[in-house]
Amino acid sequence: MTAVIDTDSPTGTEVKRDFRLIDSTLRDGSHAISHQYTEDQVVAVVKGLDAAGVQVIEVTHGDGLGGSSFNYGFSKVDEMKLVEAAVNATTNADIAVLLVPGIGTVDELRRVRDLGVNVVRIAVHCTEADITEQHIKIAKELGMEAIGFLMMSHMNTPQGLLQQAKLLEGYGADTVYIADSAGAMTTNEVRARVAEIVGGIDVPLGVHAHQNLSLAVANSIAAYEEGARNLDGTSAGLGAGAGNCPTEILAAVCEKNGIVSGVNPLMLMDLAEEVTRPLMPRQQVVDRAGLLLGYAGVYGSFLLHAERAAERYGVPQAEILLELGRRKVVGGQEDMIIDVAVELARKHAEAEGRTA
Numbered sequence: 001m002t003a004v005i006d007t008d009s010p011t012g013t014e015v016k017r018d019f020r021l022i023d024s025t026l027r028d029g030s031h032a033i034s035h036q037y038t039e040d041q042v043v044a045v046v047k048g049l050d051a052a053g054v055q056v057i058e059v060t061h062g063d064g065l066g067g068s069s070f071n072y073g074f075s076k077v078d079e080m081k082l083v084e085a086a087v088n089a090t091t092n093a094d095i096a097v098l099l100v101p102g103i104g105t106v107d108e109l110r111r112v113r114d115l116g117v118n119v120v121r122i123a124v125h126c127t128e129a130d131i132t133e134q135h136i137k138i139a140k141e142l143g144m145e146a147i148g149f150l151m152m153s154h155m156n157t158p159q160g161l162l163q164q165a166k167l168l169e170g171y172g173a174d175t176v177y178i179a180d181s182a183g184a185m186t187t188n189e190v191r192a193r194v195a196e197i198v199g200g201i202d203v204p205l206g207v208h209a210h211q212n213l214s215l216a217v218a219n220s221i222a223a224y225e226e227g228a229r230n231l232d233g234t235s236a237g238l239g240a241g242a243g244n245c246p247t248e249i250l251a252a253v254c255e256k257n258g259i260v261s262g263v264n265p266l267m268l269m270d271l272a273e274e275v276t277r278p279l280m281p282r283q284q285v286v287d288r289a290g291l292l293l294g295y296a297g298v299y300g301s302f303l304l305h306a307e308r309a310a311e312r313y314g315v316p317q318a319e320i321l322l323e324l325g326r327r328k329v330v331g332g333q334e335d336m337i338i339d340v341a342v343e344l345a346r347k348h349a350e351a352e353g354r355t356a
C-alpha cells in the first residue's frame, strides 16, 4: 500500500497517511442538534480535531451554505460567524464547507473563501452531477479544492455512479465522493460502487458513511480496501439520522487493521467524550426510526423533521419514514415530509370515520 505523505504536518515532520480523513461533526452533526451550534462549541471541536491531526474539518449548516431557512431549520448562529471561528481556531487543518447548488450560492462561496476556507464539497443527488459544473469551475477559479459529492448513492448503480463521477472529474473536481446519505448500503454494495468508480476515474474517491444499519465503520474500511482514499467521520458519530461514521472509532479500527490514518485515536476519544457528547441533546443510537431510514433508504436528515411532523399531525413517525422511502424522496424534498404526514393523518381519520 502506498502511503500518502502529508508534508503539512504542524511539527514539520512528515506524517504518512494511507487516506485523508474529513471530519463533518460541525456540518453533518448540525442536523442532529437542529443547527444550534454556538461559536464556543465550534472552537472547542475544531481545536480537538486539529490537535488530533485531522486534515479537513467541514463547517456549515447541515444542509450546507445557505441552509438556514424555514424548510431546513434555522441556525442559532449565522454560519459565517461559525466558519470564521473555525478558521481562527485551526492551526493546521483545512476548513471546508459544503454547498448544495440551489441552496447555497456562489456569493456565499466567495464570502467563505474570503474568510479563509479552502475546500468546498459540492453536493448533489447521485444522478445530478450535471448541475455542479458552474460551482466546481468557480471554486477552482477561487483557488479552492473542489470535491464533487454524490448524495444518496444507494439509489444509483455502480456503473451509473461512475458516469456521474466522470462528469464531476470532467468539470474539474479534485476529488469525488459518494455519500451513503441514508445509511442504506450493505458492505458489498459499498465495495461494488467503490471498485467500479476507482477503476474509471483518475482523481481520488471518498466515501461518506452513515450508521443506520450499524455499518458505517465497516463500510468505510471496506471502501478503503477497494481503493477509496478519503473517508469521512464525525466526533461521537454526531450526524443526520442514526449518525455518521464515528471518527474516533474509525481511527481506532484503522490502527488495528494497520491502516495509517495519521490521526491520534486517543485524542479523538477524549474529544468525543469530553466535548462532543456533552453538547449532544441525545446520543446517537440506532433506534427504530434510525434503522428505518437505512432499511427504507430515506435521507438521514429527514429524521428530526419526520419526528416533528409525526407529533404535529398525530401519525406514527415509522409510517411517515416508510412512505417517504416508498416514494423515493431525495434530499431537498423536505417539504414532502409534511405532505406525507398530512396525507397519512387524513387516511387514518377516514378509516376511523372522523375528520382530520
Ligand SMILES: C[C@H](O)CC(=O)C(=O)O
Pocket (backbone or CB within 6 Å): 028, 062, 063, 064, 100, 123, 151, 152, 179, 180, 181, 182, 208, 240, 300, 301, 331
Ligand atoms: C446535505 C447533506 O446532508 C449531505 C450529506 O451529509 C449526505 O448526503 O449524507
Ligand SMILES: [Mn+2]
Pocket (backbone or CB within 6 Å): 028, 179, 181, 208, 210, 239, 240, 300
Ligand atoms: Mn451525511
